[in-house]
Every structure is written in structure tokens, then in C-alpha cells.
Amino acid sequence: AETVRLLSSSQVITSVVSVVKELVENSLDAGASSVDVKLENFGLDRIEVVDNGCGIKAADAPVMAVKHYTSKISCHSDLERLETYGFRGEALGSICAVSEVILTTKTADDNVSTQYTLDHNGNVTSRKPSHLGQGATVSVFKLFKNLPVRRQFYSSSKKCKEELRKVQELLMAYGIIRPALRVLLTHNKAVVWLKAKALDHRTALMAALGTSTVASMVPLQHRQEQPEIILEGFFPKPGSNPSLMSSTTPDRTFVFINNRPVHHRDILKLLKRQYGAHVGGEGAPSRYPALMLSVTVTASAVDVNLTPDKTQVMLQCKEAVLLALETM
Ligand code: ADP
Ligand code: MG
Structure with missing residues (x-):
């Protein structure tokens, strides 16, 4: 079962950019107006996505990263009028299967945020109070630590740079299609790209392509x-x-x-x-x-x-x- 899980997860989570994509889409589905993506060592050591969305209720935390859990669709006909990016309930669980994940979240009803440590099956192994604001912060450490060939593949300096370029391109795309979204991308603490909240597509496009x-x-x-x-x-x-x-x-x-x-x-x-x-x-x-x-x-x-x-x-x-x- 462990092997099957790893195999199916490695099809959803194929690269650094696929982790960023899933996490950012979760942030957008949660109604976030601001998303920070912080990479360390091109994402191989750490990918962190910080949002100011609705957060995850304490009652949902035990199942949030369990495969096929999704809060977004409840019946098949929902698929026909899909307004969220996610609907399969696969991403968080798959990311857990190929890395180490810590998720910190606070909803509007919570007094303090809670930090959850997740294991490879997406189960919560520990929780403690933390100090973050409303929203969710997902930290992904040691991507592909159990898929050495893939980790090696993404470790070449050519691949690293290509992935960073793709991450930036992806964030630009979300920043353009959602002008009101603020987006920050950092690599090893240096700002790679920052887009402020914009009023229209044209202004948002300027942040990506230049005035x-x-x-x-x-x-x-x-x-x-x-x-x-x-x-x-x-x-x-x-x-x-x-x-x-x-x-x-x-x-x-x-x-x-x-x-x-x-x-x-x-x-x-x-x-x-x-x-x-x-x-x-x-x-x-x-x-x-x-x-x-x-x-x-x-x-x-x-x-x-x-x-x-x-x-x-x-x-x-x-x-x-x-x-x-x-x-x-
Ligand atoms: P999906 O997006 O297909 O529903 P995921 O595995 O990506 O599946 O996420 C599982 C669930 O965890 C989501 O349905 C949502 O309820 C919750 N979730 C994940 N990320 C966030 C986030 N950043 N903010 C609020 N809720 C989140
Ligand atoms: Mg999702």
C-alpha cells in the first residue's frame, strides 16, 4: 500500500512547480487575496506558501491531507459548475507522501493559529499553538526525499533554474488573471517577483511583462x-x-x-x-x-x-x- 501511494502521489506531484501550483490553488480556493511563495534551494529544501484565506477549521484538520478528502464538491453534478481549482482532494495527501509537511492555520473563529505536523499518510502526528495570522501556511521540506532519482533529476543547476522560471511564470499567470491578488515570490530570501494588488488586467499584466x-x-x-x-x-x-x-x-x-x-x-x-x-x-x-x-x-x-x-x-x-x- 505504501508503494502504491507513493506511485500515485508521484504522478500528481511531479516537480517543484507542481507543488507550488497545488498549494497556490488551495490558497485561491480559500479566498486569499495575498499569497507568498518562499523557496529555499530552488524548492528542494523548502517550499512555503503563506496565504490570508479562510484557513482550516480544527475539526477538518485530521482529514485535510487524507486522500480524496475535499471540502469543495459534494456530488458529481458539482463538477459541471466547478468554480474552484481543486476538487479531487489529492494534492495535500500526495505532497505529504513525497516530503515532510507542516501546516499552520487560523480561521476567523480561532483565537490563535495551530501548527500541525503531518506524516507520510497525511495524518496529523502533532499539534501546537502558534502565532500566525488568519489563513494557512504550508511548509514542504525535503521534496522527493523518498524518490532519490527524481530528487537528483531536479538538483542539476539547469533543472533548478528552469523550475524557478516555471514557478515565476505560473505565479504571473495567477497574478494576471486575478488582478486583485498580491503575489510575492522569494528564493533563498531574495525577492524574485512581487506583484501588488492591481485594479485591472492591464495593470496586472504590466507587473508581469513590463510597462x-x-x-x-x-x-x-x-x-x-x-x-x-x-x-x-x-x-x-x-x-x-x-x-x-x-x-x-x-x-x-x-x-x-x-x-x-x-x-x-x-x-x-x-x-x-x-x-x-x-x-x-x-x-x-x-x-x-x-x-x-x-x-x-x-x-x-x-x-x-x-x-x-x-x-x-x-x-x-x-x-x-x-x-x-x-x-x-
Ligand atoms: P482539493 O483542493 O482538491 O480539495 P487538497 O488536497 O488540495 O484537495 O486540499 C484538501 C482540503 O484541504 C481542501 O478541500 C481544503 O478544505 C483544505 N485546504 C487545503 N489548503 C488550504 C488552504 N490554503 N486554506 C484553506 N483550506 C485549505
Ligand atoms: Mg487543492
């Missing part, structure tokens, strides 16, 4: 019915300076489907064709454009159950979305 890049972008919007599709975002002006675009990875091409940051291959391909640029002549590989695209469709038209990390989604009305995008 001058956003200044040369135009807002576009498209609404249609049958199928109901809303496309909105900020796109490079035709002929804008290609040096402002990102390299061959789509790390500044922010695409959202129903507020989830996604990597949708066909959408990315189209955006690259439409807005990307050849830097260094026609023969050079085309570059992904820096832009923001938010796609909204009816919840029942999206299947986010494709991969455990939910970054790949299936769109029922994909062709219609691509067509609308092309003619926008």
Missing part, C-alpha cells in the same frame, strides 16, 4: 453565442518590436480557459502563427508572442480531468474558439 511591453499592446474582445464564447485579452500591436517577445518557450504567452492557466497546444500554435515573430530573418524559428488571452466558455464544455495537474484541458468547442481567435 513598455504592455504599452505596445491592444485590448481585444470577442463575444458570440452558440456556442457561447468570450475571448478577451491584450495582444501585440501589429508591427510592434519583436525584441519584446519571449524566446522559443511560450513562457510569456498567458492563456486562460475559464480562469485556469493552461497550455493548450492548438491555441498556442495559432497565437504563435498569428502574433509570433521571426527574429533574425525568415529562416529563424518563430518566437512566441508576449500576450494575454482569456477564453470563457460554459463550464460543461471544458474537461480539466485530462492530466493530474489540470494544465491540459479539452475544449468541446475547440474549432469554434480557434476560428473566433483567427478572425478576432
Whole structure:
């Protein structure tokens, strides 16, 4: 049973960025308006996510990290109108299976916060009062300590830097799609990225792409019915300076489907064709454009159950979305 648990957990928690993703989504689901992500040794020694959300009630603490416990859906039809990022009740338990976890939390009704130490099965092994404010702080130590090959894999300096870049990209995505969210990313106590609470998408986008890049972008919007599709975002002006675009990875091409940051291959391909640029002549590989695209469709038209990390989604009305995008 221990081995099965480790195997299934290692499919949900594949990397440093997947831990950050699950913890940050829990913070957002808890209604947090501020999220701090603190990494030590690129997350391999410590990943800590501090939020100011609703926190976890003492009565729920014994089961919070037990596999398949979720406070977010109670029946299957809830899946059709999903408004939270999480719904499988897998993340906390899976993180516990591959690291050492300490969770500190305080709800509005609690007088003091409580610090829980969790074991590999997600059970609470000890608890003590602590001094933190309302919300939850999840500290993940020694990631993949029981998966030495994977830990080794992420220890190379190339992988470390790539993971940090992906963490930053992910936090930028949440910061953009939720302008009011404050986000801080630190590595070994140094600030890597900070986004203040913003009033709109444009201002939030500036925190990610820089003021001058956003200044040369135009807002576009498209609404249609049958199928109901809303496309909105900020796109490079035709002929804008290609040096402002990102390299061959789509790390500044922010695409959202129903507020989830996604990597949708066909959408990315189209955006690259439409807005990307050849830097260094026609023969050079085309570059992904820096832009923001938010796609909204009816919840029942999206299947986010494709991969455990939910970054790949299936769109029922994909062709219609691509067509609308092309003619926008
Ligand atoms: P899921 O997000 O799919 O429900 P998780 O394993 O990620 O499953 O979390 C389990 C439960 O723990 C959540 O349903 C929620 O009730 C609680 N929880 C986790 N993180 C937080 C947090 N930061 N703030 C408040 N509650 C949390
Ligand atoms: Mg979750």
C-alpha cells in the first residue's frame, strides 16, 4: 500500500512547480487575496506558501491531507459548475507522501493559529499553538526525499533554474488573471517577483511583462453565442518590436480557459502563427508572442480531468474558439 501511494502521489506531484501550483490553488480556493511563495534551494529544501484565506477549521484538520478528502464538491453534478481549482482532494495527501509537511492555520473563529505536523499518510502526528495570522501556511521540506532519482533529476543547476522560471511564470499567470491578488515570490530570501494588488488586467499584466511591453499592446474582445464564447485579452500591436517577445518557450504567452492557466497546444500554435515573430530573418524559428488571452466558455464544455495537474484541458468547442481567435 505504501508503494502504491507513493506511485500515485508521484504522478500528481511531479516537480517543484507542481507543488507550488497545488498549494497556490488551495490558497485561491480559500479566498486569499495575498499569497507568498518562499523557496529555499530552488524548492528542494523548502517550499512555503503563506496565504490570508479562510484557513482550516480544527475539526477538518485530521482529514485535510487524507486522500480524496475535499471540502469543495459534494456530488458529481458539482463538477459541471466547478468554480474552484481543486476538487479531487489529492494534492495535500500526495505532497505529504513525497516530503515532510507542516501546516499552520487560523480561521476567523480561532483565537490563535495551530501548527500541525503531518506524516507520510497525511495524518496529523502533532499539534501546537502558534502565532500566525488568519489563513494557512504550508511548509514542504525535503521534496522527493523518498524518490532519490527524481530528487537528483531536479538538483542539476539547469533543472533548478528552469523550475524557478516555471514557478515565476505560473505565479504571473495567477497574478494576471486575478488582478486583485498580491503575489510575492522569494528564493533563498531574495525577492524574485512581487506583484501588488492591481485594479485591472492591464495593470496586472504590466507587473508581469513590463510597462513598455504592455504599452505596445491592444485590448481585444470577442463575444458570440452558440456556442457561447468570450475571448478577451491584450495582444501585440501589429508591427510592434519583436525584441519584446519571449524566446522559443511560450513562457510569456498567458492563456486562460475559464480562469485556469493552461497550455493548450492548438491555441498556442495559432497565437504563435498569428502574433509570433521571426527574429533574425525568415529562416529563424518563430518566437512566441508576449500576450494575454482569456477564453470563457460554459463550464460543461471544458474537461480539466485530462492530466493530474489540470494544465491540459479539452475544449468541446475547440474549432469554434480557434476560428473566433483567427478572425478576432
Ligand atoms: P482539493 O483542493 O482538491 O480539495 P487538497 O488536497 O488540495 O484537495 O486540499 C484538501 C482540503 O484541504 C481542501 O478541500 C481544503 O478544505 C483544505 N485546504 C487545503 N489548503 C488550504 C488552504 N490554503 N486554506 C484553506 N483550506 C485549505
Ligand atoms: Mg487543492
